[in-house]
Amino acid sequence: MILVRAEEADLPRLLKFRTDASAWLSELGTDQWAKPFPASHILASVRRGEVYLAKEHLEKDAAATITLDRDADLSVWTPTEAAENAMYVHKLAVDRAYAGTGLGTQLLDWAGDEAARRGFRWLRLDAWTTNSRLQAYYMAHGFTHVRTNTDAQVVSGWAAQRPSRHAEHGFDVRHLEQPNG
Template structure:
């Protein structure tokens, strides 16, 4: 399996990928990702070179966004002053679930962040998805806090404010990394 950067022509594929994940979460009784993700927002993150895909042959089996920018209102000023990378939208195809692709992808993100000079790999997770929170803790992340206010819509309740982090380290993730070399 190899990791490649997403391209603008991958928008429809990645939106469908997210819809598949949302349907699976609904079957589990979790309300995460029920609103359609805006295509223009996804395209902007792809053009910013922050969206990556795991390929098994020609099949996309996972995706992750790794960015130097945090979502507004989650991290303190002191935390934002520490060199960090932020992950979101980590998704693994149901056809490849249970193969530790997500764990390996987190290791890849931590390795890439480490090579970029970041100290922390940080994330925010759905506040009501306790299984996802346990997963991240099992992957070596430490719980920081839960931010419940200041959501994107009129400053209302935040649905993705469970914060966690882990130190970045060089890691052998086992993927063929076909992403651009890191420039500091």
């Protein structure tokens, strides 16, 4: 698998990841990602060079996506924590055709490796407050639960982190282009 930085032209595919994941999650009985995410928000992340796609080959459709940035959600992380040396995983999604292949684990390992390579101490994420299956997945991959914001207005209030660390993630990253601007 290769990892490439998403481009503006990838926006329809990134939105499809969300709608496909929402449909699958609905079958599992959760409303995670049921509300459409603003395309403008995803596009802004793409323009900042924070969105990545995993592909079998450059010409193939994306198998998965991950956003890695410094954007701490202040409804989840305290101002002190947000000021800490951390990177944040957002919008991790794997196409159902690749479910069970370990691709999500690979992406988390790459994100932790990338955070360590850039000198960040923590790899953090937040997850849907009511999705215990997803929370268990992250815990099984080395994340420690920090807190859960139970405010009804905060749907992704389960916060977790693990130390960033170098890892053999298995991605060919030679195709990663530097972000524009």
